[in-house]
Amino acid sequence: MSVQDYFRDVAAELGSLLRGDEVFTCSFAGEDSDFVRFNRGAIRQAGSVSQRSLGIDLIEGRRHVGGRVSLVGHLDEDRATLARAVERFREMRAHVPEDPLLSYAQDVKSTEHEAENHLPSSERVLDDAAAAGREHDLVGIYAAGGTYAGFANSLGQHNWDRRYSYNFDWSFYRTADRAAKASYAGFDWDTAEFQLRVDAASDQLEHLGRTPRTIEPGRYRVFLAPAALLEIFEMLSWGGFGLRAHRTKTTPLLRMIEGEERLHPSVSIRENTRDGVAPAFQDAGFLRPAEVPLITGGEHAGTLVSPRSALEYGEPTNGANGAEAPLSVELAPGNLSRDRVLDELGTGIYISNLWYLNFSDRSACRTTGMTRFATFWVENGVLDAPLSVMRFDETIFRMLGENLIGLAEDRELLMDPGTYDRRSTHSARLPGALVDEFTLTL
Amino acid sequence: MPGSLEALFRDVAPAVEFCSLRRVHRRSEGVAVRRGHLHPPRSSEDLGAMVTVIDRGGLGYAATSDLSRSGLAAAAGRARDWAHDTAGRAVMDFGDLARDTASGRYESPVEKPWDAVPLGDRIGIVRDEAERLKSGDEIVDWGASLYHEDEETLLLTTDGMRIEQRFQVLVPGLNATANRGTESQTRSLAGGALCRQGGLEVLDQIGFREAAPRISEQALELLDAPNCPEGELDLLLAPDQMYIQIHESIGHPIELDRILGDERNYAGTSFVTLDMFGHYSYGSELLNITFDPTRPGQLASYAFDDEGRPAERQFLIRDGVLLRPLGGAVSQARAGVEGVANSRATSWNRPPIDRMANLNLEPADATLEDLVSQVDDGVYMESNRSWSIDDSRNKFQFGCEWGRRIRGGALAEVVRNPNYRGVSATFWRSLAGVGDAGSLQVMGTPTCGKGEPNQAIRVGHASPPCLFRGVRVFGGA
Numbered sequence: 001m002s003v004q005d006y007f008r009d010v011a012a013e014l015g016s017l018l019r020g021d022e023v024f025t026c027s028f029a030g031e032d033s034d035f036v037r038f039n040r041g042a043i044r045q046a047g048s049v050s051q052r053s054l055g056i057d058l059i060e061g062r063r064h065v066g067g068r069v070s071l072v073g074h075l076d077e078d079r080a081t082l083a084r085a086v087e088r089f090r091e092m093r094a095h096v097p098e099d100p101l102l103s104y105a106q107d108v109k110s111t112e113h114e115a116e117n118h119l120p121s122s123e124r125v126l127d128d129a130a131a132a133g134r135e136h137d138l139v140g141i142y143a144a145g146g147t148y149a150g151f152a153n154s155l156g157q158h159n160w161d162r163r164y165s166y167n168f169d170w171s172f173y174r175t176a177d178r179a180a181k182a183s184y185a186g187f188d189w190d191t192a193e194f195q196l197r198v199d200a201a202s203d204q205l206e207h208l209g210r211t212p213r214t215i216e217p218g219r220y221r222v223f224l225a226p227a228a229l230l231e232i233f234e235m236l237s238w239g240g241f242g243l244r245a246h247r248t249k250t251t252p253l254l255r256m257i258e259g260e261e262r263l264h265p266s267v268s269i270r271e272n273t274r275d276g277v278a279p280a281f282q283d284a285g286f287l288r289p290a291e292v293p294l295i296t297g298g299e300h301a302g303t304l305v306s307p308r309s310a311l312e313y314g315e316p317t318n319g320a321n322g323a324e325a326p327l328s329v330e331l332a333p334g335n336l337s338r339d340r341v342l343d344e345l346g347t348g349i350y351i352s353n354l355w356y357l358n359f360s361d362r363s364a365c366r367t368t369g370m371t372r373f374a375t376f377w378v379e380n381g382v383l384d385a386p387l388s389v390m391r392f393d394e395t396i397f398r399m400l401g402e403n404l405i406g407l408a409e410d411r412e413l414l415m416d417p418g419t420y421d422r423r424s425t426h427s428a429r430l431p432g433a434l435v436d437e438f439t440l441t442l
Numbered sequence: 443m444p445g446s447l448e449a450l451f452r453d454v455a456p457a458v459e460f461c462s463l464r465r466v467h468r469r470s471e472g473v474a475v476r477r478g479h480l481h482p483p484r485s486s487e488d489l490g491a492m493v494t495v496i497d498r499g500g501l502g503y504a505a506t507s508d509l510s511r512s513g514l515a516a517a518a519g520r521a522r523d524w525a526h527d528t529a530g531r532a533v534m535d536f537g538d539l540a541r542d543t544a545s546g547r548y549e550s551p552v553e554k555p556w557d558a559v560p561l562g563d564r565i566g567i568v569r570d571e572a573e574r575l576k577s578g579d580e581i582v583d584w585g586a587s588l589y590h591e592d593e594e595t596l597l598l599t600t601d602g603m604r605i606e607q608r609f610q611v612l613v614p615g616l617n618a619t620a621n622r623g624t625e626s627q628t629r630s631l632a633g634g635a636l637c638r639q640g641g642l643e644v645l646d647q648i649g650f651r652e653a654a655p656r657i658s659e660q661a662l663e664l665l666d667a668p669n670c671p672e673g674e675l676d677l678l679l680a681p682d683q684m685y686i687q688i689h690e691s692i693g694h695p696i697e698l699d700r701i702l703g704d705e706r707n708y709a710g711t712s713f714v715t716l717d718m719f720g721h722y723s724y725g726s727e728l729l730n731i732t733f734d735p736t737r738p739g740q741l742a743s744y745a746f747d748d749e750g751r752p753a754e755r756q757f758l759i760r761d762g763v764l765l766r767p768l769g770g771a772v773s774q775a776r777a778g779v780e781g782v783a784n785s786r787a788t789s790w791n792r793p794p795i796d797r798m799a800n801l802n803l804e805p806a807d808a809t810l811e812d813l814v815s816q817v818d819d820g821v822y823m824e825s826n827r828s829w830s831i832d833d834s835r836n837k838f839q840f841g842c843e844w845g846r847r848i849r850g851g852a853l854a855e856v857v858r859n860p861n862y863r864g865v866s867a868t869f870w871r872s873l874a875g876v877g878d879a880g881s882l883q884v885m886g887t888p889t890c891g892k893g894e895p896n897q898a899i900r901v902g903h904a905s906p907p908c909l910f911r912g913v914r915v916f917g918g919a
Contacts, residue, residue: 036892052507066485077508081487143895360828364918391837409658
């Protein structure tokens with residue numbers, strides 16, 4: 001039986017447990033994943049994780065209680081678990097007042113996305129990784145397998161998303177904290193393509209072998225590669241784009257929505273579900289539109305609105321999750337060609353990666369963080385020497401506003417290698433950014 | 443269930459050198475009220491098991507939520523295959539690993555069980571405190587929450603080990619955000635760090651029912667406060683900032699798997715090297731750090747780690763000198779150094795790695811008033827809100843919710859956006875004062891992130907307030 005058919009049976013079983021006017025919504029999550037962890041080219045840990053779980057919301061009128069339960073994956077074994085959960089939620093519901101912010105999809109819109117499995121055998125990947133690890137100090141993780149997401153409700157809606165993907169996220173270390181970071185993610189493993197990425201990282205490793213240079217804290221012209229810019233976007237995503245954060249004045253973009261600040265006119269940000277890899281439905285059954293403009297021409301253009309915020313603040317939902325954070329964010333490209341990046345940078349710093357960002361002053365959208373892996377001093381358009389890690393402390397309004405010189409015309413699709421609880425389906429499509437007067441503090 | 447699981451394990455364990463099964467059953471419930479609205483309570487149940495096999499020198503694992511006979515048999519076979527596939531390619535010959543066989547039990551101390559109070563009353567507790575946070579029009583966002591976990595673990599091995607542990611955890615939360623124009627300031631219940639093992643008695647221990655008015659009042663107060671000044675000043679840190687200073691710039695750097703390089707692609711490496719243990723001066727003579735999984739009620743107390751090693755209290759830094767790392771059995775075997783029993787997994791679906799458990803700064807003999815009196819020109823900071831440190835765990839920057847100037851040995855005006863930065867390798871040598879046992883607070887965080895695949899786990903930190911000399915402090919934009 002396919003996982004989708006099993007999920008249909010689970011939803012039908014839940015339906016059979018309802019009483020009176022009860023309604024249920026449920027969201028299925030599952031994966032069959034392999035994880036192989038490397039250090040110094042050898043295997044540190046290798047294993048598999050097979051998991052199924054179901055989030056359930058049991059509703060009667062405007063009262064409801066929910067939760068998530070683990071599932072075995074065979075309905076005969078799971079019937080008792082589902083019955084216990086429904087009974088527990090029913091008992092709890094008796095203690096709960098009506099919820100004025102309860103919202104779930106009531107227009108039945110079913111969807112289905114079922115990808116084919118073209119994943120390589122683990123043996124093939126281990127061989128390819130071993131070859132790369134023979135030449136270099138390789139550390140990282142290979143994660144691969146099927147991921148499943150589903151939604152169903154007692155109104156008859158059924159949404160399904162099945163993908164088979166891999167994400168090899170690794171570093172080649174030169175010494176101490178200097179390394180070339182690389183990744184190879186997708187759906188069809190191609191040894192030749194993997195080798196190209198290995199070669200590119202190897203080339204960067206050569207530059208890291210030069211005598212390092214030390215610089216003083218101060219303001220520098222920098223190029224933030226797409227992976228570095230992603231870290232900035234993850235900070236922006238922490239309350240920057242959600243309606244709830246805007247209305248409660250906890251957004252780091254507070255000064256933008258109050259009209260005091262704006263970003264550079266070339267900055268246009270949108271949530272692009274159409275070209276992302278996240279499922280197009282959310283836990284209450286609402287579908288996400290193909291795209292949601294968030295910042296257009298440097299100015300606030302829209303927010304991500306969860307169903308609860310929609311009721312709380314009187315705006316229509318656009319299928320955002322509870323955190324109201326983007327899952328498939330993208331920044332419009334600029335016109336800085338790849339072969340002009342170092343020339344345009346001139347004398348300054350090429351930053352491949354940033355790390356461990358946080359807010360120094362959230363109301364001012366001022367962030368701090370570290371450079372990581374490969375950071376180079378560039379002299380007159382030529383990579384000169386690797387730099388030791390440096391701390392920056394800068395407002396995003398300056399970084400992507402008055403001090404933004406330009407955005408690259410090429411963008412990278414960055415697939416999130418995150419695996420907290422389960423493998424992430426988040427992604428981002430970003431160019432690099434050339435920024436002047438970028439403040440380094442330590 | 444555990445009894446039948448033992449029989450199943452005996453049946454499905456493959457004919458290999460070593461096999462273990464680690465089952466985790468976690469029941470959790472969350473109650474939250476935000477801006478006067480009760481979020482629908484969530485009651486969840488997570489259940490699964492990991493089978494680990496060591497054979498032919500390799501080690502493999504397979505985790506599954508399918509605890510049927512066929513599911514466990516499939517997992518055992520997959521774990522065996524991984525062990526064989528990785529044999530000769532791994533970071534060590536896992537067949538050389540010494541194994542413990544002692545069995546035992548552990549249970550969190552609980553005085554007022556979560557379930558002994560009806561759900562309606564639990565909601566009432568949260569709703570009451572949430573209402574008390576809304577003290578004026580400028581409080582624009584406010585909320586209260588309680589989160590409870592009841593986790594039972596069972597570890598079985600083909601060597602005959604049987605370890606049962608039960609952890610009950612309470613994570614309370616209170617927060618209020620005040621806004622005026624383009625300035626917003628948030629105060630919370632100790633930055634979320636007042637979480638402990640136990641039942642609802644934790645609320646009395648931490649003063650949950652008395653905190654809301656102060657939190658709300660201080661959020662409003664911050665709107666009128668000047669920014670924290672910039673300069674090299676003396677810095678007095680409250681326990682709810684000390685916990686994360688310890689966590690980030692002592693705990694992570696001395697994790698043995700980081701020192702061995704396992705985390706270099708994700709959580710990072712360390713400025714600490716193996717040759718430092720036994721003589722390196724990590725801090726001033728006032729710095730005493732213990733690994734203490736035996737402290738009753740602390741968030742990460744336990745009797746055995748997830749590989750079955752008996753846990754005991756150990757000094758990691760004594761009188762400022764670095765003595766031993768945070769490393770479990772696998773890391774100890776690879777590095778050839780003594781460590782502690784800290785090989786832990788976040789749940790059944792992740793393999794154990796080196797974690798902190800409870801990492802505490804031992805008290806000395808100064809009261810908070812004594813410490814303040816020793817400062818001529820400085821800043822007192824409370825409640826972490828921002829943390830950032832480099833991948834070697836050296837260059838850090840922290841921000842707090844609330845600060846006060848100290849002048850002439852006395853607390854002065856409130857300041858907002860208090861931040862400071864420094865370097866781990868030198869910062870702890872500026873430790874000039876440590877609070878006494880009466881000023882120590884037991885804290886922790888439920889979500890320390892690390893590992894590939896990623897794992898977020900509970901860790902505990904207890905600390906008194908501490909005084910540091912000549913630290914770079916600064917305010918907001």
